[in-house]
Amino acid sequence: MNQFQKELRLTHEILxxxxxxxxxxxxxxxxxxxxxxxxxxxxxxxxxxxxYLRPHVFDQTSSNVSNFRFFGPRIIYILQSMExxxxxxxxxxxxxxxxxxxxxxxxxxxxxxxxxxxxxxxLSAYQAYLAQKQVALAxxxxxxxxxxx
Amino acid sequence: xQSSRTLASRSAKSWSSMLPLIRPPISxxxxxxxxxxxxxxxxxxxxxxxxxxxxxxxxxELLSQxxxxxxxxxxxxxxxxxxxxxxxxxxxxxxxxxxxxRAEWVDHISGACHLLLEHNLLEICRRRYSGGDLMVFPIGxxxxxxxxxxxxxxxxxxxxGDFSRLELTTKNYLFAPFSFLSTAERGxxxxxxxxxxxxxxxxxxxxxxxxxxxxxxxxxxxFFHRAFGHHTQAGxxxxxRYDQESSRLDISNLDASYICSGPFRLMLTTCLEKHLYxxxxxxxxxxxxxxxxxxxxxxxxxxxFLWDPSGDLSECTLFEMFLILEL
Numbered sequence: 394m395n396q397f398q399k400e401l402r403l404t405h406e407i408l409x410x411x412x413x414x415x416x417x418x419x420x421x422x423x424x425x426x427x428x429x430x431x432x433x434x435x436x437x438x439x440x441x442x443x444x445y446l447r448p449h450v451f452d453q454t455s456s457n458v459s460n461f462r463f464f465g466p467r468i469i470y471i472l473q474s475m476e477x478x479x480x481x482x483x484x485x486x487x488x489x490x491x492x493x494x495x496x497x498x499x500x501x502x503x504x505x506x507x508x509x510x511x512x513x514x515x516l517s518a519y520q521a522y523l524a525q526k527q528v529a530l531a532x533x534x535x536x537x538x539x540x541x542x
Numbered sequence: 543x544q545s546s547r548t549l550a551s552r553s554a555k556s557w558s559s560m561l562p563l564i565r566p567p568i569s570x571x572x573x574x575x576x577x578x579x580x581x582x583x584x585x586x587x588x589x590x591x592x593x594x595x596x597x598x599x600x601x602x603e604l605l606s607q608x609x610x611x612x613x614x615x616x617x618x619x620x621x622x623x624x625x626x627x628x629x630x631x632x633x634x635x636x637x638x639x640x641x642x643x644r645a646e647w648v649d650h651i652s653g654a655c656h657l658l659l660e661h662n663l664l665e666i667c668r669r670r671y672s673g674g675d676l677m678v679f680p681i682g683x684x685x686x687x688x689x690x691x692x693x694x695x696x697x698x699x700x701x702x703g704d705f706s707r708l709e710l711t712t713k714n715y716l717f718a719p720f721s722f723l724s725t726a727e728r729g730x731x732x733x734x735x736x737x738x739x740x741x742x743x744x745x746x747x748x749x750x751x752x753x754x755x756x757x758x759x760x761x762x763x764x765f766f767h768r769a770f771g772h773h774t775q776a777g778x779x780x781x782x783r784y785d786q787e788s789s790r791l792d793i794s795n796l797d798a799s800y801i802c803s804g805p806f807r808l809m810l811t812t813c814l815e816k817h818l819y820x821x822x823x824x825x826x827x828x829x830x831x832x833x834x835x836x837x838x839x840x841x842x843x844x845x846x847f848l849w850d851p852s853g854d855l856s857e858c859t860l861f862e863m864f865l866i867l868e869l
Contacts (some may be wrong), residue, residue, distance in 0.1 A: 398837040404818060405836050407796050414799035422808060423830065431835060441834045458793055467818040472791040474820055478805055491795065491804045
């Protein structure tokens with residue numbers, strides 16, 4: 394049971410204490426501040442003013458998935474799913490995956506410039522159309538057609 | 543209630559969450575449904591998904607021993623009552639007092655909740671405690687078989703220390719007409735592996751305290767392979783593959799902000815068995831029991847003969863208690 398509880402807490406520590414942004418996210422998740430000091434006494438529900446999580450430090454024990462006897466397979470599955478995730482719909486194309494983020498940024502950059510180019514092309518075409526229309530009007534002004542014979 | 547104060551439970555959506563490409567990193571709902579169990583944990587045959595337990599009175603008595611730190615109260619004459627009830631049950635076939643657990647029972651019998659949790663924990667720990675998909679774990683029935691078997695195994699080893707005789711004793715007892723295995727064999731295809739896993743767990747953790755030669759895991763493994771015809775522990779190949787996979791993956795990626803920066807989202811769950819479960823919609827469930835020190839509520843299981851096998855042996859667990867009673 395100790396080992397199970399230890400692993401449970403360790404997974405929370407790995408998730409929520411490794412960076413400032415994760416910590417903030419953790420505080421939003423729990424609806425409580427994350428404290429590195431354990432206050433014995435507070436137990437369930439509204440007595441809890443903070444959640445006790447020690448800042449996670451990587452070492453031989455906690456950084457090796459195979460040391461997670463209970464949650465190891467799930468952690469492996471999550472990490473594999475993160476690696477293997479690929480967009481399947483058009484909407485998902487805009488969601489950055491976990492692997493090859495540089496490629497995603499390059500793709501977004503290309504997409505952005507592609508979009509600008511297409512919009513530019515459209516505007517150019519419209520501009521050309523307006524110009525042609527104006528030229529036609531100018532010709533029409535220079536050579537007025539006789540209205541009365 | 544605490545849940546009303548967590549972000550996950552806020553019902554009001556922010557304007558940014560309404561935009562198509564901006565999604566909140568944490569789901570606004572709290573998952574507490576056990577029905578929405580991971581598909582991988584669902585049995586192939588849903589008919590097998592039920593719990594067996596004895597007469598509710600016996601459940602309460604049994605659980606009071608299973609969970610010494612919980613507040614079950616038994617009136618005077620506990621030992622005699624319990625013993626006589628067990629003896630009475632031994633004379634009957636288990637089928638007569640064995641019920642499928644129904645939802646309404648779970649509400650009415652607090653003990654059933656413990657059994658459900660135990661079942662779910664077993665599913666999580668399948669790698670260690672089971673020989674495959676573990677669908678049915680009628681713990682009460684099996685516990686009584688095992689409890690009665692242990693003294694026989696002990697006696698068998700004390701007489702000549704021969705493992706082949708021990709195998710015979712085990713087989714003869716577990717497949718005798720009155721045992722759960724023989725009465726439930728047809729309806730419970732996993733009964734055999736479950737019982738084997740159950741006994742194996744006890745022997746792994748407590749075995750060498752009462753059967754001296756039972757001092758290595760290999761011996762237990764061999765015994766169960768011969769007695770039950772299957773390995774109940776992950777083999778070396780599996781562990782090797784497990785190590786290979788784990789060494790390839792970087793655990794530093796398991797960071798909340800990094801996870802939420804991608805397609806996956808976090809959701810608070812109150813179901814322990816769903817902790818770190820990733821569903822097909824990309825929602826990663828994280829268990830929290832609303833305690834200051836996460837997982838403190840599991841202290842209920844301290845001293846539990848199965849879930850706290852490394853506990854202090856001086857505690858009178860169910861297992862030791864029956865050895866004392868010499869049933």
